[in-house]
Amino acid sequence: MSNYVIFADSACDIKPSVLAEWGVKTASLTFRFDGEEKEYSNNDMDTKVFYDKMRAGGTAKTSAINVERFAIEFENVLLEGNDVLYLGFSSGLSTTYNSARLAAERLREKHPERKIITIDTLSASAGFGMIVYLAVKEKEKGATIEQAATLAEGLKMRLCHWFTVDDLVYLKRGGRISPAVAFVGGVLGIKPVLHMDNEGHLINMFKVRGRKTAVASLADKYSELAENAEAGPVFISHADCIKDVEELADILKKKHGVEVEIVADVGPVIGAHSGPGTLALFFVGKER
Amino acid sequence: MAKNEKKKASKQTGIKYLGGLLLSKMAMGGAALLRSNADEVNKLNVFPVPDGDTGDNMRMTIESGIAAIENLDTDDLAEVMRVLSHGMLLGARGNSGVILSQFFAGTAKGFEGVDKADPTVLGAALELGVKQAYTSVMTPTEGTILTVARESVEYAVKSITPKSTIRSFFADLVGEMHASLDRTPEILAVLKEAGVVDSGGAGLFYIMDGFNRVLNGEEVADNGVASSTLAKPSALNTSFGPDSKMVFGYCTEFLLQLQRAKTNIDKFDVEKLKKFLAGVGDSIVAFKTDSIVKVHVHTFTPEKVLAHCREFGEFITLKIENMSVQHTSSLNEEESSEKNEKSSSGPAKKYGIVAVCNGQGIEELYHELGTDEVVQGGQTQNPSTNDFLDAFSRVNAEHIFVFPNNGNIFMAAQQAAEIYKDALVHVLPSKNIGTGYVAISSADFENPDADAIVEEMKNAMKRVTAGYVSPSIRDAEINGIHINKGDTIGIIEKEIVISEPYRTTAAFRLAEKLLDDPNKFMLSVFCGKDSNEEEQAELNACLCESFPSAEIYFINGGQDIYPYIFVAE
Numbered sequence: 129m130s131n132y133v134i135f136a137d138s139a140c141d142i143k144p145s146v147l148a149e150w151g152v153k154t155a156s157l158t159f160r161f162d163g164e165e166k167e168y169s170n171n172d173m174d175t176k177v178f179y180d181k182m183r184a185g186g187t188a189k190t191s192a193i194n195v196e197r198f199a200i201e202f203e204n205v206l207l208e209g210n211d212v213l214y215l216g217f218s219s220g221l222s223t224t225y226n227s228a229r230l231a232a233e234r235l236r237e238k239h240p241e242r243k244i245i246t247i248d249t250l251s252a253s254a255g256f257g258m259i260v261y262l263a264v265k266e267k268e269k270g271a272t273i274e275q276a277a278t279l280a281e282g283l284k285m286r287l288c289h290w291f292t293v294d295d296l297v298y299l300k301r302g303g304r305i306s307p308a309v310a311f312v313g314g315v316l317g318i319k320p321v322l323h324m325d326n327e328g329h330l331i332n333m334f335k336v337r338g339r340k341t342a343v344a345s346l347a348d349k350y351s352e353l354a355e356n357a358e359a360g361p362v363f364i365s366h367a368d369c370i371k372d373v374e375e376l377a378d379i380l381k382k383k384h385g386v387e388v389e390i391v392a393d394v395g396p397v398i399g400a401h402s403g404p405g406t407l408a409l410f411f412v413g414k415e416r
Numbered sequence: 417m418a419k420n421e422k423k424k425a426s427k428q429t430g431i432k433y434l435g436g437l438l439l440s441k442m443a444m445g446g447a448a449l450l451r452s453n454a455d456e457v458n459k460l461n462v463f464p465v466p467d468g469d470t471g472d473n474m475r476m477t478i479e480s481g482i483a484a485i486e487n488l489d490t491d492d493l494a495e496v497m498r499v500l501s502h503g504m505l506l507g508a509r510g511n512s513g514v515i516l517s518q519f520f521a522g523t524a525k526g527f528e529g530v531d532k533a534d535p536t537v538l539g540a541a542l543e544l545g546v547k548q549a550y551t552s553v554m555t556p557t558e559g560t561i562l563t564v565a566r567e568s569v570e571y572a573v574k575s576i577t578p579k580s581t582i583r584s585f586f587a588d589l590v591g592e593m594h595a596s597l598d599r600t601p602e603i604l605a606v607l608k609e610a611g612v613v614d615s616g617g618a619g620l621f622y623i624m625d626g627f628n629r630v631l632n633g634e635e636v637a638d639n640g641v642a643s644s645t646l647a648k649p650s651a652l653n654t655s656f657g658p659d660s661k662m663v664f665g666y667c668t669e670f671l672l673q674l675q676r677a678k679t680n681i682d683k684f685d686v687e688k689l690k691k692f693l694a695g696v697g698d699s700i701v702a703f704k705t706d707s708i709v710k711v712h713v714h715t716f717t718p719e720k721v722l723a724h725c726r727e728f729g730e731f732i733t734l735k736i737e738n739m740s741v742q743h744t745s746s747l748n749e750e751e752s753s754e755k756n757e758k759s760s761s762g763p764a765k766k767y768g769i770v771a772v773c774n775g776q777g778i779e780e781l782y783h784e785l786g787t788d789e790v791v792q793g794g795q796t797q798n799p800s801t802n803d804f805l806d807a808f809s810r811v812n813a814e815h816i817f818v819f820p821n822n823g824n825i826f827m828a829a830q831q832a833a834e835i836y837k838d839a840l841v842h843v844l845p846s847k848n849i850g851t852g853y854v855a856i857s858s859a860d861f862e863n864p865d866a867d868a869i870v871e872e873m874k875n876a877m878k879r880v881t882a883g884y885v886s887p888s889i890r891d892a893e894i895n896g897i898h899i900n901k902g903d904t905i906g907i908i909e910k911e912i913v914i915s916e917p918y919r920t921t922a923a924f925r926l927a928e929k930l931l932d933d934p935n936k937f938m939l940s941v942f943c944g945k946d947s948n949e950e951e952q953a954e955l956n957a958c959l960c961e962s963f964p965s966a967e968i969y970f971i972n973g974g975q976d977i978y979p980y981i982f983v984a985e
Contacts, residue, residue: 315785315857316969317938337858337876337985338938338967371965 132211132243132273134264135202137193137224138170139217140257141365141392150264155193155201157217157224157397162187170395178396179368179404187301188400192224198231202244206235211243211273215260215280218250220328221401245277247284250328254363254392255289255410261361261390288413289324290349292342294369294405296320299330301401321345326416343372346409347379353413357384360411367394367406376409431582431631433532436496438582440485442627443500445636447478449626450619452637457622460615462606463912464899465886465977469796473510473824474619476698476800477517480507487663492531497524505831506802512616513798514827515549515561516623522548535585539573542589552827559604561616568593568624583631590628593621609894664739665697665716671732672709672725679728681707689725696720708732710776712792714739767861767869768813768839771852772799772821772829775945775974778849785856788813794849795977798825804832808841815866817873818843819852842870844877848884849973850942850983851877876985881936883908883926883982888915904979920951923980924958930984931963939966942973942981955980 136147138156147154156169161181182188202212214232216225225248232244249259263280271279293299299322318335319342325331336342351357362380366373370391377388394406431438450457450471457471484503485496501520508517525548526541527533533541546566550556571592572585597617601608629636674681686709697715709729715721718736725731769787773779774794782790789807793799808816816839820829826845833841846852858876859869884907892899899905899915906914906926913929916922931939939959943952952970959968973981 316971317940317967318857334860335857337854340937340967 131209132213132267132276133205134260134267134276135205135212135214136256136260137217137228138395139222139224139252139397140215140260141170141253141395141398142257142260142390143392144171146390147260150261152260152264153201153205155197157190157193157222159188159190159396159400162189167191168396170397173396175393175395175399176368178399182298182399182404188396190222190397190400192222193227195227195230195234198228199234202228202231202235203239206239206242206244212245213263213273213277213280214244214246215249215256215263216246217256218252218324218328219248220250220324221252221330243273245273247277247280248328249280249284249287250324250326251284251287251289252324252328253289253394253398253408253410254365254390255287255324255408257365257390257392258361258363258410258412259283259287261363283412285326286355286412286415288349288353288411288416289408290321290346291323291402291406291408292319292321292339292346293402293407294319294339295403296332298401298403321349323349324416339372340375343376343407344379346376346407347383350380350409350411351383353415354384354411355413358386360386360389362386362388363390363392363410364388365392365394365406365408365410367399367402367404369405369407372407376407433534434493434538434582435532436488436491436493438631439493439496439500440488442630443478443485444482445630445634446623446626447475447482448636449629450475450478450622453618453622457615457619460612460618462610462612463886463894463905463907464610464888464890464892464901465905465907468615469798469824470510470512470615470619473513473798474516474616474623477504477508477510477513478623480504480800480802481517481520483507483663487661493533494524494527494530497527500524505835506805507800508828508831509798509800510824511553511827512561512619514801514831515552515616516620517801517831518552519545519549519565519620522546535576535580535582538582538585539569539576542569543573545569552831557604559600559602559607560614561620563600563603564593564596564614564617564620567596567599586624586628586631590621590624593617593624597621610892662716662738665714666718667712667714667737667739668697668718668721668735669712670710670722670725670734672711672729673732674707674709674729684709684728692724693721764812764814764839766814766864767866768811768816769819769856770804770807770811770816771819771856772825773849774976777972777974778853778942781853781971781973782849782856785853786861787856793822793825794975795822795824798822799828801828801832801835804829805836808832808836808839811839813839815839816841817856817870819846819856820844821846821849821852823847840866842866844870844873846877848882848942848981848983849975850940850981851880851882853942853971854880854940854983854985880983880985881908881930881933883930883980883984884978885919885923885926885980885982886978887919919979920954923951923955926980927955927959927982928962930982931959931966933984936984937966938985939963939968940983940985941968941970942975942983943970944973944975944977944979944981946976947979 134152136152136154138154158167158169160167205212214228216228219225229246232246249256259280263276266276266279317337319339320332320335321342322330322332336345364373373391380386454471454475458468461468481500481504485500488499501524504517504520508514523541523545526544546569556562568589572589575588597613600614600617626636674684693713696717697713770789771782771787772791772793773782779790788811791799791803791807818829820826829843833843855873855876859873863869886905888899888903888905890901894912897915903915903917904919904922905912906922914925
């Protein structure tokens with residue numbers, strides 16, 4: 129049985145040090161502020177600095193990982209004698225996954241002896257991170273690449289993403305939203321609650337009055353949908369709003385006795401679209 | 417001459433029956449007497465805030481009835497009362513106006529099939545009127561117009577003897593009405609505390625006293641502003657044709673761009689303009705935003721209004737409608753559906769929203785929320801039942817949600833909802849522009865179940881607590897709080913909770929009281945036209961410092977009376 133490497137990308141919002149611990153390799157999407165030349169990856173800029181820039185009116189554009197980049201990264205792994213299991217950022221939000229798929233096709237011809245499996249997780253941020261995390265655990269338990277892939281494939285339609293943003297303007301600007309709920313723009317105090325659907329698209333589900341209500345309604349969704357509310361796992365990611373993370377974690381603990389396993393920063397490549405104040409909750413349910 | 421008058425008077429003393437023509441004359445006397453005393457009734461306000469308008473509301477309500485019978489030439493009592501009360505129902509404004517119109521409508525039912533009434537029939541009809549007035553209110557309160565109507569009718573009926581005449585009946589009725597009115601402070605503590613009698617009861621007294629005076633051959637002096645034009649009565653069901661008489665005047669609306677060449681824009685005095693408009697019309701709305709003045713007036717002489725206004729600028733838009741036409745088509749059922757066909761090119765949408773607003777800022781906010789029709793009005797200018805009917809007819813929807821945004825407008829909206837047949841109308845009990853705003857923005861209008869939406873909005877309204885900042889117009893001692901004239905008072909729901917010499921302090925303290933509730937974490941501040949940006953900034957800074965975890969939103973409401981309305985949730 130040959131060995132394999134789990135590969136992800138920077139849209140999973142898991143810290144590089146943690147990914148290294150898990151033995152996961154990644155490639156990075158990039159971003160650039162309007163009117164600036166310099167291109168960054170998530171690790172090049174502190175999230176606080178990034179969101180302060182956004183709050184000050186900065187607009188960031190993101191770039192997907194291209195085929196060439198994946199081809200180089202994947203081939204390095206193959207050349208070391210390992211197979212590749214790539215878990216990728218939702219194709220509903222980025223062309224990154226497609227780049228990986230094309231790179232994989234090319235490399236399969238060049239290295240027919242090696243396995244390259246790519247999975248479109250249809251997930252984002254720490255929800256995507258949770259799929260990576262659970263696949264790593266499976267691998268640690270001795271799962272083959274096929275078994276780990278099957279797990280990830282089976283998990284992705286049950287990986288619930290529920291989140292709220294401070295202002296829909298960012299999602300609208302990036303064209304990253306489908307209006308399931310007719311949303312009144314600019315109404316002060318109204319907070320949208322969104323989720324990610326089975327196609328990996330962001331859907332506006334309902335609106336509430338006030339941030340506090342929005343935070344509480346994320347917890348309500350957990351109570352309603354979590355497969356095993358007492359056991360978790362629970363991940364939360366946030367765009368510079370740690371107080372709300374604490375509040376949400378507190379509610380979950382009080383209601384279900386469950387601890388949040390990972391609190392992640394929403395990195396710039398996601399945050400450029402969702403904006404400062406994004407608060408997202410991830411867990412495994414029976415369905416999304 | 418003297419002989420003649422004496423003969424006339426004695427003839428009236430002996431009046432055994434009340435007929436239609438006499439009732440018409442009496443009603444006109446009632447309207448005239450109330451008109452002369454409307455200001456006094458306005459001032460009978462429980463709170464020392466400048467928002468009393470009961471007198472105007474009742475005056476406009478009865479005037480609407482008078483306009484309806486003006487051209488009615490019949491002595492049939494039932495017919496005159498039917499037309500009179502129907503006109504009043506449509507013109508009803510404010511809760512007292514609605515109750516008054518219901519009192520007349522109930523009485524009209526008692527007159528059905530009666531061409532002239534003796535005291536016994538009259539008494540029985542008035543009893544029906546009292547009954548209907550009581551049922552028109554969800555929770556009848558004693559010590560109000562209801563009590564005054566009930567006690568006086570009870571007394572007059574009890575006093576009927578075989579010798580009774582219409583005149584003796586009215587003498588008993590009005591005499592007891594006055595006594596009953598004087599007793600209202602004994603029944604309703606808030607009246608006693610404020611040192612006033614009930615304003616609605618007073619309005620009813622003036623009307624009935626006017627009836628009585630006509631009956632006694634007195635000329636009722638009319639020192640008020642004659643204004644039968646706002647009334648949109650039901651008497652005329654014909655279209656406006658070559659032989660029609662101009663009865664209702666013109667609804668005149670325009671945006672006036674003030675011109676530097678013609679006037680000093682910054683110093684342009686809207687109040688002065690309003691005074692001019694009051695001389696040539698009524699139903700006046702006039703406000704200035706930057707260099708544009710919006711005007712709405714009902715007048716017989718729009719040319720005068722236009723000429724006067726052009727002295728200050730030029731029109732951006734201008735609309736003049738013959739209200740007889742407007743009126744007839746909205747009342748005549750066939751024509752009404754025809755009109756709807758015109759306005760409803762395409763299928764009706766599921767939900768529509770009608771809201772009462774006053775102030776450009778708040779109007780824009782409501783439109784952003786998806787409001788279809790705004791009915792102009794507010795605390796000191798209560799729209800009539802008919803204003804609501806007009807608004808409903810312009811909305812092409814299966815369900816219409818109505819936000820009266822004022823406790824005193826709710827009943828007129830409710831009355832319109834009952835009359836209107838082309839949509840299911842749901843009136844939400846929003847007490848101010850803020851709670852209405854919260855309710856609309858809480859609702860999910862994708863929900864196919866209208867009742868569920870109503871429920872959702874009602875729950876949202878229950879969740880909120882409203883606070884009002886208002887200047888005080890007189891000294892008072894209420895709830896143990898000493899109020900000096902000129903102080904700023906803070907009101908939570910219906911209770912005065914603070915009084916401060918400085919407005920900013922009053923506003924801050926009121927907000928503090930609202931946010932001290934551990935269940936409240938969000939405060940929407942609707943800034944009125946009398947507030948200013950510096951004060952708002954100061955208030956915001958103080959609140960953010962004191963309540964770091966609260967969400968505080970400042971919204972430009974542009975409302976009058978209250979520089980600030982707070983909605984805490």
